[in-house]
Amino acid sequence: MSGKLFLRTYGCQMNEVDSAMISGVLADAEGLAPTARPDEADVIVFNTCSVREKAQEKVFADLGRVRHLKRDNPRLMIAVGGCVASQEGAGIIARAPFVDVVFGPQTLHRLPELLARRRTSGEAQVDVSFPEIEKFDRLPAPRVAGASAFVSIMEGCSKYCSFCVVPYTRGEEVSRPFADVVGEVAALVERGVREVTLLGQNVNAWRGDIGGAPADLAELLRYLAEIEGLERLRYTTSHPREFTQRLIDAHAELPLLAPHVHLPVQSGADRVLAAMKRGYTVLEYRSIVRRLRKARPDVSLTSDFIVGFPGESEADFAATLALARDLEFDGSFSFLYSPRPGTPAAELADATPREEKHERLQRLQALLDAQAHAMSESMLDRVERVLVEGPSRKDAGELAGRTGNNRVVNFRGAAALAGRFADVRITAALAHSLRGELLDA
Ligand code: SAM
Ligand code: F3S
DSSP states (O other): OOEEEEEEEOSOHHHHHHHHHHHHHHHHHHOEEEOSOGGGOSEEEEEEOOSSHHHHHHHHHHHHHHTTHHHHOTTOEEEEEHHHHHHHTTHHHHHOTTOOEEEOTTOGGGHHHHHHHHHHHOSOEEEOOOOTTHHHHTOOOOOOOSSEEEEEOEEOOOOOOTTOOHHHHHOSOEEOOHHHHHHHHHHHHHTTOOEEEEEOTTGGGOEEEETTEEEEHHHHHHHHTTSTTOOEEEEEOOOGGGOOHHHHHHHHHOTTBOSEEEOOOBOSOHHHHHHTTOSOOHHHHHHHHHHHHHHOTTOEEEOEEEESOTTOOHHHHHHHHHHHHHHTOOSOEEEEOOOOTTSGGGGSOOOSOHHHHHHHHHHHHHHHHHHHHHHHHHTTTOEEEEEEEEEOSSOTTEEEEEOTTSOEEEEEOOGGGTTSEEEEEEEEEOSSOEEEEEEEO
C-alpha cells in the first residue's frame, strides 16, 4: 500500500515523540509518506493535547476544517490520538461523527489494526486503553534526522497534581527497562546521534533494575555517559519531589550532562503549592536549586508557572514573583490556570476575576522574558560549544546550532559541519536567538 499521511501534533515533547512513532508505524504498515497538505492525504491524524482548554478546543475546530475532504475522497481516514482522545474516548465520535479512529497515547502502535478494522467493519474504532508499556515493544526502530534525538524512558504520571489531566490521560508512571533504554541510545549514537534528550512526564521518576540492583535516573545517566560517541545528554521534565542529591551529584560528575535543567515550580507560595498537591515547599525547591548550582555553577534553570490557581491571592502571586526574581530563571513558561474537567481543582471556588489573572500573568511573563534576555546578554563574547543542527531557518546560507543552555545560535560556516560540535563566539543576543562567529570546528 502507499499513500499520504497528514499528521498534526499539539502540546508537549512527549507528543512529538509519539508523533514520530505514529509516522513510523504507518510508514511500515501502510507505506504512508508524510505530507504537509491535508487535502492530498489518505490518512489524517491529530495527535492532541488536553492540558489546557485552548489546546483541547483547537482540535475540534481543526477537525471541522478537514471534514469536507471526505466528500472528495471517501476513502480518507481521520484519526484522533493523544490526550483529548484518551479523555473523551467515544465522546469524540459523538461530537464529530466523521472521525474514523480514536486512539490513546498508549495504543498508538495499534493504529494500523484500528484503521484496518474500521475499513472492513465500516464502524468507527475506539481504543484508549493503557496496555502497560506494550507500545515500545511493538514499534519500528526510531528514524533519526540529524545529530540530536529524543528517547522516551518512562510514560505517564502518578503525581496527581490537583490541576492536571495527565495522570488520567496517559496513565500511571511506567519505566522502560534499563537494557532497552541503553540499547536504543547506543543504536542512535552508532547512527551519528551526538546528543540525546531523555524524555518522560516525570523523567526523574524513572526506576530500573541494573544487574539485579534497583537503579534511578542518576544511575542511568552514569551508564549512558559511558557510551562512546555520545557527547551531550539532557533529560526533561523533572519533578522537584524526586530531584535527589544523587541526581544533583550526577551534574557535578558528568561533564556531558548539559548545563540546563527544566524544573517546574508552578507557584512561589506554600499555600498554593499545597492546594496544587505538588508535594514540596518553596524552601525545599530553593534548596534543590542552591545545591544544583553548587554542583554545576553554569547550570541554567527553566521552569513552569501556573498563574491564577483557585484561591491564589495577590500576596501569593507576589511570592511567586519574588521567587522568580530570586532564582533568576531562564526562558520559562507561564500559563493561566485552566480548569480541567475531572480534576479535583476544577471543583474549587475561584473568586479572582479573569482580568486580574491576566494582569498577573503579564507581570510574571514580563519578568521571565527580561530574565531570559539578561541571560542571553551575559553570554555575549563567551565561547559556546554548540551542536550544529543544519542550515539556519531564516538564512539557508547560515548554520544553526544549540548551546548547552538550549539557545539557538546562527552563524556562518560550512554545511559539512551539520551534526558536529563547534566552538562559536556569541556576538549578539536577539529576542529568540543568538548570533555568533565560528572559531574552530
Ligand atoms: N511533569 C511536569 C511537572 O513536574 O510539573 C509537568 C507536566 S504538565 C503536562 C506541563 C505544564 O503544564 C505544567 O508544568 C503546568 O505548568 C502546566 N499545566 C498543567 N495543567 C494545567 C492547567 N490545568 N492549567 C494551566 N496549566 C497547566
Ligand atoms: Fe501533571 Fe503534576 Fe504529573 S503537573 S504531569 S500531575 S507532576
